[in-house]
Amino acid sequence: MKNNVDHIPGPIGVFDSGYGGLTxxxxxxxxxxxxxxxxxxxxxxxxxxTRSYDTVYHYTLENVRRLFDMGAHLVILACNTASAKALRTIQQTDLPAIDKERRVLGVVRPSTEIAGKITRNGHVGILGTTGTIQSGSYMIEIQKFFPGVLVSQQACPMWVPIVENGEIDTPGADFFVKRDLDLLFQQDPDIDTLILGCTHYPLLLPVIEKHIPSNVKIMSQGEIVSSSLKKYLERHPEMDEKCSKNGVCSFFTTGDNDVFDRASRAFLDQPVKSHKIEL
Incomplete structure (x- = not known):
């Protein structure tokens, strides 16, 4: 991967399996x-x-390599499933072989680093995709930072399809959100801090808030990850120097770019004109 353009600043890469990373x-x-x-x-x-560890890892690595090829020195996996199933292997095994100067960061650790400081009673709930929940990444990381915190988690397999199909304001959305929240709070009625472990879930906030106790604090990842990135760049000025600064944002999708542009309106505060690429 190393070549004569490695010293040229490039954009920060942001990867997601679909739209959620736009939040x-x-x-x-x-x-x-x-x-x-x-x-x-x-x-x-x-x-x-819903995909296997190996599949998520190989897909994620392909996308990371493509972002490196596009000039990124730093890539953020704005996808909880990719962060949970692929990040560690990419960091420990692939990056040393690709380019020791490049970096890949995820969204799980920033949330878990502060969860124990936000909860008032030590009871934290995790909502995520089936893959994220099965990985146990949130439970492992929270226990690492805050061993005294009790963590419960619940897979919400219908939430992403609800968001991506524009069904947020429907009785179906209300049914599935309530069902999964009830299942989580049945595990631990004392949960006072809720981590939305999927970047799609902030779009369901109005529905979520209807079905949880008023004292529960909801942690949404966008602000948390953005704050974490700021601290990372402050700690690593050498990486900040490799980030180009022209105020330009480009969008690419492996799917239909017209569909991507229309769907992105629900996630992003600006219009999008994307380009389709093949991996």
Missing amino acids: VLNEFLKDYADYDFIYLGDNARTPYG
């Missing part, structure tokens, strides 16, 4: 208006949440 990108664009970003959605192969 993270939305916060990046607010907080880093001068920076360049490149978003890549693997819409042709979404969803990742």
Whole structure:
């Protein structure tokens, strides 16, 4: 991967299996208006949440490599399933062989690093895709930082399809959100902090808030990950120097770009004109 353009600053890459990562990108664009970003959605192969570890890993690595080829020195996996199933292997095994100077970060750790500070009674609930929940990544990371916190989790397999099909304001959405929240709180009625472990879920906030106790604090990842990125770049000025700063954001999808542009309106505070690519 190393070549004579490695010293040239490039955009920060943001990857997601589909649209959810746009909720993270939305916060990046607010907080880093001068920076360049490149978003890549693997819409042709979404969803990742029900796929095997090996499949998610190989798909994620393909997308990371493509973002590196597009000039990114830093890539954010704005996808919880990819972060849970692929990030560690990519960081430990692939990056040393691809380019030791490049970096890939995820969205799980930033949330878990502060969850124990937000909860008032030590009871935290996790909502996520089937793949994210089965990986146990949130439970492992929270226990690492806050061993005294009690963590419960619930897979919500219908939530992503509800969001991506524009069904947020329907009785079906209300039914499935209530069902999964009830299942979570049946595990632990004392949960006072709720982590939305999927970047699609913030779009369901009005529905979620209807079906949880008023004292429950909801952690949405966009702001958390954006704040974490700021701290990372402050700690690593050498990486900040490799981030180009022209205020430009480009969008790419492996799916139909017209469909991507229309669907992205629900996730992003600006119109999108994407380009289709093949991996």
